[in-house]
Amino acid sequence: MQPREKRKTTLKGLLSARNLTQRQLSDLANVSERTINEWIRGVSFPRLDRAATVARVLNVSFKELCESIGIDTTEIPNDGETHDDHNATDDR
Numbered sequence: 001m002q003p004r005e006k007r008k009t010t011l012k013g014l015l016s017a018r019n020l021t022q023r024q025l026s027d028l029a030n031v032s033e034r035t036i037n038e039w040i041r042g043v044s045f046p047r048l049d050r051a052a053t054v055a056r057v058l059n060v061s062f063k064e065l066c067e068s069i070g071i072d073t074t075e076i077p078n079d080g081e082t083h084d085d086h087n088a089t090d091d092r
Helices: 011-017 022-029 033-041 048-058 062-068 083-087
Strands: none
Touching: 011 033, 011 062, 022 033, 022 048, 048 062
C-alpha cells in the first residue's frame, strides 16, 4: 500500500479556519456528525450533492472541498472553466 499524498488543505483545516465544529457542520449540511468524521478520516467520501452543500456551507469551491477530502481533482475544471476549456490544447 502506498502512503497517502499530503494534502494542502484538509476538511479539518477548513472547519478550524471557520471556527466550526464537526457537529455544527453536520447540522448545517444536514448529515450526521459520524459522516463528517468519516469524511475527515478518509473512511468514506460524500455523495456529490452532499459535497456541493458542504462546499457552500464552508464557502469554498467544489474543487477545493474535493481536494480537502483527498479526491483526485485533475479532471474537475476550476470555477468558471468548462470541461471543454480544461481539455483544450494550444494547437489552435
